[in-house]
Amino acid sequence: MDFANAFSSDNLLFILDGFYMTLKVAFISIVLSFILGSVVGAVRYMKLPVLSPALGLIVEVLRNLPLLLIIFFARFALPDIGIQLGPMNATIVALTLFEGAMISEIVRSGLNSIDKGQIEAARSSGLGYLQTLWHIVLPQGLRRMVPPLVSQFISLLKDTSLAVVISLPELMNQSKIVSAQNQNYVIPVLLLAAVLYFAVNYALSLVARRLEARIV
Structure with a gap:
């Protein structure tokens, strides 16, 4: 193992450029997949004729x-x-497509x-369907979604490493290139990627715990 040469300034900058690409792709994908998954999940929950079953089929395929x-x-x-x-x-x-299906x-x-009795009570009090969804169902449902959503976002970030197969210059791709320079670089570079x-x-899991505590 050669930590000193493996982490030369050039190699370190090269790897950190890959890390930046990983974060950039993950952030954009998280935002887009959350929007897509939320819309698809809500539409499927509303059980709209034709549209909900069609989206359900697409989700299952993905x-x-x-x-x-x-x-x-x-x-x-x-x-x-x-x-x-x-x-x-x-x-x-x-x-976005794959994680959006999971998030949906x-x-x-x-x-x-959410207990159906609360929905029926809201409707009987004069709230419309969309008002009930927005004011009653979503706030309570969000509390239960936070932990699995953050777990999915963490999986998404890790899944960016699969893009090494199409030569996206993300963290694993750059780490592979640096470690290929010298056999003694493999362990140091992979340890850095793991860290x-x-x-x-x-950090995401800590944010999720704080957010979940504030919502509750």
Whole structure:
């Protein structure tokens, strides 16, 4: 193991550039997948004719496909129908679709967990369906969604490492390149990558605990 040379200024900057790319892709994908998952989950909860079953089918298909396959599809199959995506955009699209499907189930389950008696009481008091959803169901459902949502966001951040297969210059790709320079660099570089992943994911879990405590 050669920590000194493995963490030369050039190598360290190279790896940190990859870490920045990981955070950038993860942040964009988290925002987009949360929006997509929330909308899809809410629509499925409302059981709209045709639309809800159609979205349910799409969600089930996406949830039961390997994320790696979706990444390959976004990067190499979409160009055949005229949609050209670079490694970063292909990764974001794949993560948004896959994680959005997962999040939609979390949202739908959270909404379904609310006691039906509260909904009936709200409706009988004169609140409309959307008002009941916004003022009664969502606030309570959110409390139960926070832990699984943050767990899903943590999984999303870790899943960015799969983009190494399409040469996205994220943390694992840059770490692989540096460690390939010298066999003695492998352990130091992988340890650094592990520390960086752990630091961000642990911070997310702490934020989730604080947020959950404030909501409750």
